[in-house]
Amino acid sequence: MLRYTLRQLEYFVAVGETGSIARASERINVSSPSISSAISQLEAEFGLPLFVRQHAQGLSLTQAGREMLVQAQLVLREAGAMMDIAGDIAGTVRGPLSVGCLLTFAQLVLPTLRKGFEADFPDVRMRQHEMNQVELFSALRRSEIDVALTYDLELPADLQFTALVLLPPIALLSADHPLAQQTSVTMDDLSKHPMVLLDLPLSADYFLSLFDVIGEKPVIAERTRDMAVMRSMVGNDFGYSIANVRPLSDTSPDGNPVRVLPIAGDVRALRMGLLTAQDAARSNAVRAFIDYASNLVATGQLDRIGGQPLA
Structure with missing residues (x-):
């Protein structure tokens, strides 16, 4: 019988990826004591230390912790896929959505997109990440993000691009x-x-x-x-x-x-658009985000950044 929860795994992954309970708390908007308690409960359940506590440098994953982090990320992705299936059947858009954005224009575009999307789809739990182009490619391939807002710069063949705006x-x-x-x-x-x-x-x-x-x-x-x-x-x-x-x-x-x-x-000119893994369109949340961004461009709500709408 399982004696740990997906929520505890989510807290563990947040700490493992950020290296700090404080940063994890900011990222997932959960109090530090709650995260610390969840980590302790997981370590007790698994019978393994997941982190080495370093007062000056935060937390470092143990070897066991690194292996468990990979598995926990997989479990959370599969749980998210189950939510997508349920959403497809019920016709709803819900669950986690992790969005990456190119550093050069994140401050001009992403907050507007996120605010409107979260208002339209309140059951989606959205997180954002600002990265350079190479980091976005890597994060998509490792499923650390679900979709990236970026340019058509050196796009790999294994990723899928939806153009939104042409920007000279x-x-x-x-x-x-x-x-x-x-x-x-x-x-x-x-x-x-x-x-x-x-x-x-x-x-x-x-x-x-x-x-x-x-x-x-x-x-x-x-x-x-x-x-x-x-x-x-x-x-x-x-x-x-x-x-x-x-x-x-x-x-x-x-x-x-x-x-x-x-x-x-x-x-x-460069094309700004949305980049996903080839199978990402199976996610209700990703499809909804692409449709929302395309509509935002088509209705002129991103005209202030210049360029020619392609969506």
């Missing part, structure tokens, strides 16, 4: 930049000036490839992995930068004006 590249410049008063710029214009490169895996390769069309190399003055830092560096005239999602504000995070100009000529 744009240039971000300070108000004092020599090109700031133009109505548009070309890649040739930009190649003559210092660049602040958003240096994320695959994203950086895309930005650099835009210069291949003109046979030039950019003058990279600064690199950053943070979108907000990039905009502040542009606002402080360290150089221009290139992005695909239009900022909602015409100022940098530290208050300096930033101009956004279209890039004229033969430049590759």
Whole structure:
């Protein structure tokens, strides 16, 4: 007879993945004492220590804990699949939904999507994760996330992409930049000036490839992995930068004006959309999320980020 619950397994997985009861508490919105008690009960039931308690460094999984974590993740995924089957039969959308989003535009798109989706589907328990492109691919393959909002950058053949918006590249410049008063710029214009490169895996390769069309190399003055830092560096005239999602504000995070100009000529646009594993569409929650995001685009509710709707 089983003497542990799915809820206890959920708490164990949250601690195992975050390495901290405090972080797990924030992630699943459950009090730390409740999580700690559940872990102790599981260890007593299994007769195994699952974690090594390190006061300065949080919790580390034991060898047994690492093996049990893999199995617990599998059990929770299968339990979620049972909820999907029940939802299909009953015609309801419920259960957990883990959504990943590309770091470069998560702050502009994901909160809006999540708020509206959770209002329409209150029985779905949604979690979000901000990652770079390579991390999103890995998380989907390991079933750590169910769906990812991202660009069509180097998409693997084993993942399925639903396009939502076509986003051409744009240039971000300070108000004092020599090109700031133009109505548009070309890649040739930009190649003559210092660049602040958003240096994320695959994203950086895309930005650099835009210069291949003109046979030039950019003058990279600064690199950053943070979108907000990039905009502040542009606002402080360290150089221009290139992005695909239009900022909602015409100022940098530290208050300096930033101009956004279209890039004229033969430049590759990116498609923003939803990426899933090949079998993810069997989930009622994933299907509902894709349909909700497509409708949001079709009704113009994401027009503020720029681009051409494809959904």
